[in-house]
Amino acid sequence: MRVVVAMSGGVDSSVVAGLLHEQGHEVIGVTLQLYDHGAAVGRKGACCAGQDIHDARRVADRLGIAHYVIDAQQRFQDAVIRPFADSYAAGETPVPCISCNQSVKFTDLVRLAADLGAERLATGHYVRRIDGPEGAELHRAVDTTRDQSWFLFATTRDQLAACLFPLGGYASKAAVRAEAARLGLEVAAKPDSQDICFVPQGSYADVVAKLRPDAMLPGDIVTADGIKIGRHEGIARYTIGQGKRLGPAGQEGSQRRVVTRLESGTRRVVVGSADIGSRNILLRDVNWLVSPGERRCTVKLRSGEAPRAASIGGSGDAIEVQLDLPGRAAPGQACVFYADDRVLGGGFIRAAPQIG
């Protein structure tokens, strides 16, 4: 069949293209230009495309497949970078990779694949698609250290049905690199990409400062009682649970203090004892990959953490998660529901109602 492969120029998506090509599919490589690489690395005159697009093209050449570069800069700016800055300015801690998957990748590329007459969009994500009795299911990767299912919770069931994730069944990254070497791909030894793609150097704070200078205005660090105990250089520099950048306010006798709330309106960073968490989490923009409804399951508040036992309650857009044991949930991050390895759905964490 005809398959569009989203090729980043890295080893994972290159292997996906190579494997599908080897299996006899008509593979069409597509690489998204998401931002001006030259501007991102702060090098004037550097090519707007960067090394990764070059690498993707060379892999396509090697495989002898069609390859296209799509200009998605404006869309990426509108759907990912701008909301990323806005989220920080609102006192949240966003996950831009999820916004990118929701928009540029699994909305736009799925549509492009259909426009090009392709039956599937394949990506190098470490997740498994398993076809169950009610259609495509999303499962964690076999290699749990590489699993990216948390980042894909917002993929809709229709989008999932159009996707292939050939790497989800691999035991390790080493096994994928070995496939790259077997396929003769020069990217086999290329280092893994780091963190947020559009801030390859410098800090995310620079990006936020440029788009939302208001998120970088100084303000007070206060206790839960509202007592001022320090100053900060912008709420965008903080996330819930953070103990760094608090200065003397980060210590109360021998007790460490951490950020417990960020108030965008008053620009206050609220700190408290490091061991307090909350059992209740409110979610917005919930996406279900199973029939919606109350249930016992496990949830993950961060991609890398162990699943936590929880109960999901509420309905519609007022979904509430009750953790069995308190945890620290940062607004803007995701809470993803699992039944063993299967992703049931998830949503974005809302800020707890501000008290006082």
Place this chain on the structure above:
Amino acid sequence: MRVYLDANASEPLYPAARAAAVAALEGVGNPSSVHADGRAARRQLEDAREAVARRFAVTAAQVVFTSGGTEADALAIHALGRGRRVIVGATEHDAVRAAAPGAAILPVDGNGVADLDALAALLREGPALVCLMLANNETGTLQPVREAAAMVHAAGGCLHVDAAQAAGRMLIDFAALGADSMAISGHKLGGPQGVGALVLNLALAPVALIAGGGQERGWRGGTQALPAIAGLGAAMGERPADHSALRDRIERDAVAAGAVVIGVGAPRLCNTICLGLPGVASQTQVMALDLAGIAVSAGAACSSGKVARSHVLDAMGQGGLAGEAIRVSLPWNITGAEVDFFLHAYQSLARRLSRRAA
């Protein structure tokens, strides 16, 4: 089956051009050397120069070979723009725009034709080097170069014409055009890539971008790329093809399929058709046609390979279609069967994707 409809990106090589280039590759000798081998190389070089000169009704001494159209434009702007204001047409190619970064912009109308009233106003501010392309690469729109030349000269300035797209598709009398310099590109007229020429008014003293050993009468240093130059010379002997009947058929059928022909109200090159398909992204059209075996393009090709938004269509006030247009450019060897193949694919694409967009 592959159908190549991207002649404005690069024309197929004429067999005569190929034969001349291969013959030159088989020789030995530097055109600047004094011995018999050098003289043989020099003879091929000067034969090619005379062929270029004949084509544009100039003398051989007015022809400077360069590495291509981009270098010819850069050289002209470097030489003629010294100490002068520069004015460039809004739809000029990047070869011109990038060589004149601070230039004033001469606006165009909805068909891409330069606004001569605006030119008159710009010239009232003093003499200038004006850069105006003879034919646009994306729409094929022809510019009123003769009228512009008269105005520019009356104001004490000079005119450079980028004829990269026009030179292989129409006969040009350089003197009648009235320009002070004119850039051509080998591979846009059925010659090899990597060669071009600047045709100059004889009165100009040499100013080089690359001085080197003073080749090309001081205009361009470096040993001449003889095989490419010989190919260019041979291509100059080919008469431009008249594609107007095929062009009209493509436009009629494309419009019936829902397309808009951009620049339709102006005189245009007979091989260039700019088709907007409302609601369907240019890059999707280019990809879908490529997968169907047809090579077309959209906007100007960026070196990264991505489809960039067209500054030409933006300048024409066609902003809405700037991201939804493709360029179909017919090569010299196009056949009616190939046009049928394209129209079939285009109609099916328009049916499938316009409906999705609506």
